[in-house]
Amino acid sequence: MSLWNRLREGLSRTRERVVQGLGGLLGRRGPVDAATRERLEETLLGADVGPGATERLIARAEERLAREPDLDLGAALERTAAELLGRTRAEFGPDPTAPVKLWVALIVGVNGVGKTTLAGKLAARFAREGRRTLLVAADTFRAAAVEQLDVWAGRAGAEILRARPGADPASVVHDGLASAVGRRFDVVLIDTAGRLHTKHNLMAELEKVGRVCARSVPGAPHHVLLVLDATLGQNAIAQAREFQRAIPVTSLALTKLDGTARGGSVIAIADELGLPISVVGVGEGLDDWEPFDPEAFAQALFDERP
Numbered sequence: 001m002s003l004w005n006r007l008r009e010g011l012s013r014t015r016e017r018v019v020q021g022l023g024g025l026l027g028r029r030g031p032v033d034a035a036t037r038e039r040l041e042e043t044l045l046g047a048d049v050g051p052g053a054t055e056r057l058i059a060r061a062e063e064r065l066a067r068e069p070d071l072d073l074g075a076a077l078e079r080t081a082a083e084l085l086g087r088t089r090a091e092f093g094p095d096p097t098a099p100v101k102l103w104v105a106l107i108v109g110v111n112g113v114g115k116t117t118l119a120g121k122l123a124a125r126f127a128r129e130g131r132r133t134l135l136v137a138a139d140t141f142r143a144a145a146v147e148q149l150d151v152w153a154g155r156a157g158a159e160i161l162r163a164r165p166g167a168d169p170a171s172v173v174h175d176g177l178a179s180a181v182g183r184r185f186d187v188v189l190i191d192t193a194g195r196l197h198t199k200h201n202l203m204a205e206l207e208k209v210g211r212v213c214a215r216s217v218p219g220a221p222h223h224v225l226l227v228l229d230a231t232l233g234q235n236a237i238a239q240a241r242e243f244q245r246a247i248p249v250t251s252l253a254l255t256k257l258d259g260t261a262r263g264g265s266v267i268a269i270a271d272e273l274g275l276p277i278s279v280v281g282v283g284e285g286l287d288d289w290e291p292f293d294p295e296a297f298a299q300a301l302f303d304e305r306p
């Protein structure tokens with residue numbers, strides 16, 4: 001399946017909700033009347049766009065309609081959503097214009113959001129590009145977590161540094177980076193644990209891991225990827241704020257966009273947090289992810305064609 005189709009397919013439940021809610025209105029031109037505005041608000045809130053982002057989306061779409069009278073409502077919403085989604089941009093991966101010898105990324109987020117799965121998918125992408133890729137299993141609290149990452153490493157064609165269960169995550173990261181430097185790896189992806197049992201512990205642990213990265217490899221971590229579960233909708237925003245307090249987040253990954261009718265939350269998340277989204281997860285398979293493209297995403301949300 002092409003990238004575009006995977007995204008469209010993944011967002012189909014959200015799109016159905018939007019298109020049904022706005023039935024017939026998306027093709028309308030001219031100013032938005034009161035009844036249309038009400039339907040818009042109801043539908044966007046129903047797709048979990050959230051109150052603040054819903055207001056901004058409608059207000060800016062109205063401005064756009066006034067400026068560009070040839071547009072219909074659907075196109076105005078689509079372009080405005082793309083604008084809100086793409087205010088800041090980030091790519092997950094080494095910057096080709098400023099290549100570093102060893103690029104280190106830290107993957108963080110609470111339990112169950114899809115960190116390990118995404119680490120596997122991204123490792124496969126780097127391995128396919130011919131980069132020597134090491135997965136570091138810094139989730140040492142559950143033995144099963146290391147096994148799970150091991151399976152992904154096998155699928156991805158990447159190597160894994162296996163931690164002893166119960167080992168200190170920072171020491172695992174230290175060993176992983178020492179090994180990656182010594183063996184001339186190109187990319188290291190560190191899969192962390194997502195315990196949020198106390199905020200203090202989480203912060204202390206992430207800070208320690210961050211320090212170990214910086215001591216081991218100049219400039220590391222080069223990217224901190226915060227993984228959020230799109231099915232959590234607005235709740236993901238509160239989660240993100242906790243992590244932002246613990247560690248400087250570079251970009252967001254939104255997972256599980258397949259199978260949710262709350263895909264509109266992605267607009268609220270990008271708009272409220274002011275952080276770029278770099279990747280989205282749309283399934284459990286190796287290829288079920290893609291680099292985030294605000295225009296394609298907005299189009300997949302508001303496109304009326306079946």
Ligand code: GDP
Nearest residue numbers: 111112113114115116117255256281282283284
């Ligand atoms: P972690 O605890 O953050 O490492 O989360 P996992 O990677 O273990 O994922 C938790 C569950 O979510 C697993 O059953 C994954 O297969 C599933 N999962 C992860 N990403 C996606 C996705 O994009 N779509 C769907 N449908 N499931 C996903």
Ligand code: MG
Nearest residue numbers: 115116139145
């Ligand atoms: Mg995990």
